[in-house]
Amino acid sequence: MTKISDLFTSFFKIGILTYGGGLAMLPMLKREVVEHRHWTTEEELLDVYAISQCTPGIIAVNTATYIGYKERGIAGGIFATLGVISPSLVIICLVASVLRQFMENEILLHALAGVRIVVCALMLNTVVTMTKKGVKDTLGIFLFLAAFLLATFSPIPIVVLIIAAACTGILSQKIRNSRQSGDNRQ
Numbered sequence: 001m002t003k004i005s006d007l008f009t010s011f012f013k014i015g016i017l018t019y020g021g022g023l024a025m026l027p028m029l030k031r032e033v034v035e036h037r038h039w040t041t042e043e044e045l046l047d048v049y050a051i052s053q054c055t056p057g058i059i060a061v062n063t064a065t066y067i068g069y070k071e072r073g074i075a076g077g078i079f080a081t082l083g084v085i086s087p088s089l090v091i092i093c094l095v096a097s098v099l100r101q102f103m104e105n106e107i108l109l110h111a112l113a114g115v116r117i118v119v120c121a122l123m124l125n126t127v128v129t130m131t132k133k134g135v136k137d138t139l140g141i142f143l144f145l146a147a148f149l150l151a152t153f154s155p156i157p158i159v160v161l162i163i164a165a166a167c168t169g170i171l172s173q174k175i176r177n178s179r180q181s182g183d184n185r186q
């Protein structure tokens with residue numbers, strides 16, 4: 001039961017301290033589940049995170065469910081998921097009850113603007129970290145630049161870009177393997 005409560009508590013902390021969506025939570029996930037708890041490696045976390053972006057649902061929930069399930073099966077997945085969504089549910093209920101009173105409060109509006117700036121900085125840090133881990137060769141540089149440009153300047157859905165990049169990576173590896181096996185035969 002201790003591991004299950006650890007899953008709930010860890011993901012509750014991530015859920016309550018994350019503001020700004022999926023990318024903003026990646027540094028906290030890395031710190032909590034990779035560095036502190038050692039539930040996964042950084043590479044596996046990035047893989048889970050990428051898959052969570054491709055699958056339906058909220059990235060935080062998908063990631064929490066996977067890590068919880070990996071650590072303690074179905075119960076772990078449930079408790080990790082409950083941990084990550086509980087803060088949002090509580091905050092939404094509280095905010096909804098007092099929202100009208102504070103909607104025009106200048107201090108609150110400026111505070112939220114400041115928080116958005118910090119979230120942008122966290123997201124930029126995440127992009128730099130993921131780029132260092134993911135871009136390892138010429139093909140990686142090409143895929144990174146192509147995906148960035150297409151995601152930024154075209155209407156192509158992100159899921160299509162991710163699937164295309166995955167297929168390109170698989171095809172590239174198959175070509176490398178066939179070349180190596182051909183070299184080994186000679």
